[in-house]
Amino acid sequence: MHSMDSIQGQQRLSSPAVARNREPILAVLREVLPEHGKVLEIASGSGEHALHFAHHLASLRWQPSDPSEQALASIAAWRHTEALGNLLEPIRLDVTERPWPCQDFDALVCINMLHISPWQATQALFAEAGMHLPVDGVLYLYGPFQRRDQPLAPSNATFDADLRRRDPQWGIRHLEEVKAQGESHGLVLERIVEMPANNLSVVMRRRRGSA
Template sequence: MSKRESPAAQRNRAPIADVLVEELPERGVVLEIASGTGEHAVHFARTFPQFDWQPSDPDDAARASIAAYAQEAALPNLRDPVLLDASAAVWPVEQADAMVCINMVHISPWEATEGLFAGAGRILPQGVPLVLYGPYLEDDVETAPSNLAFDESLKTRDPRWGLRALSAVDALAETNGFARAKRVAMPANNIVLVYRKQ
C-alpha cells in the first residue's frame, strides 16, 4: 500500500485552509513544497478548485503516497507530484503563483530553508505569498514544553534538524527579497507565517 497517513495532517489541514482562503491569489498554480503523505494536497486541491495544485517531495515513498491519494481523489486540478529538493539550485517548477510549505523547516537541515527562500525568489512574482506552517521559537512568545520536547527529539534523530528561531527565518526571508506579512497562531502550538516578495 503506497498511501501513508499523518494524523497531524488530518488535524491541521482545515485550519491551514482557513488561512489560505485569505492569503492565496484569485487563481493560478500553487506549488506545495515537501508535500509528505499527500493528504494536504488532496484537501487543498478539493477546497480550492480554482487553483492547479502542484505537490512535490524529494522522497520516493512520499511521492508514491501522494500519487496514490491523487489517483483515488481523481481531482482535475491536482497535478502529479514532482521530485523537488528545496535545497537544490534548480527546481523542476519554473513558475508559480503561490507557495505552501508545511512542517518542513524544522524536519530538514537549515540548507533546505535557505533553498526554499532562494527558490521562492526565483519563481514567485512580486506580492504573492509564500506560506509556512509549523512550530517556531519566538523571542516574545514562551515556547510550549511540548515544542521544547519535540525540538529535542528532532535533534536526536538528526542534529541538523530542530525548531528554528523566527528571527532567523525573517532575516533569511529579507535576504531573499521577502517580508513577513502575517503571523497566525494555530492549534497545537503551531503558527502560520505569510511572506510576500517585495
C-alpha cells in the first residue's frame, strides 16, 4: 500500500447523502453481488461509499474509480483512514473513454451517475459492461429514475429541472430507456428496489449467450 502521509484532512470530501443511503444500498448489494471477486465502482465521488462497502463486504475486492482528480484525492484520503486490504487504490476512469483501464471485474456498481452525465456515458457504461462482465455478472445502478407509469415525485421533478438548467445533457433518465440500453448489450433487468428519497436500486445481470 502506498504511503498517503501527504493527504490532508481537507481533501476528504463528504456527501450528506452517503450517510442516508449507504445502509439501504449495502443491504441490496449483499443480496446481489457475488460472494467473492472484484467490484468496479464507477464514479466513486468522495470515496465514502467505497470505504463503507469494502469494510462490510470483506470477501470482495473493491476498485473505486472517478474521472475527477479532486475525487481521486478524496477517495485516497478516505482509504487512508482504514487499513482495508480489499479496498484498492483509486483509478482515473471516464466511462466515455474506451476501452476502460480496468476490464477484469466481476461486478459493476454505479451510484448517482446517470442523471449527472450525458446519455453517452450511460451508453458507454452498458457497452463496457456487456463486453467485460462475466456471464451472470451484475451491474448495480442507484439513483432517481423516471418511470412511464408513474409521475415524478415533486422533489425529483424539481431536481430534474435543476439538472437540465445546469447542463441540457443531464437529467433523470427514463427507466425504460435504461432497460432497453442494457438489453442491447446483453444485460437484463433483474430487480427494482424502492429506496429512500424517491431513488431506485436497479439490478441488471449479464445474460447467458450474450456477446
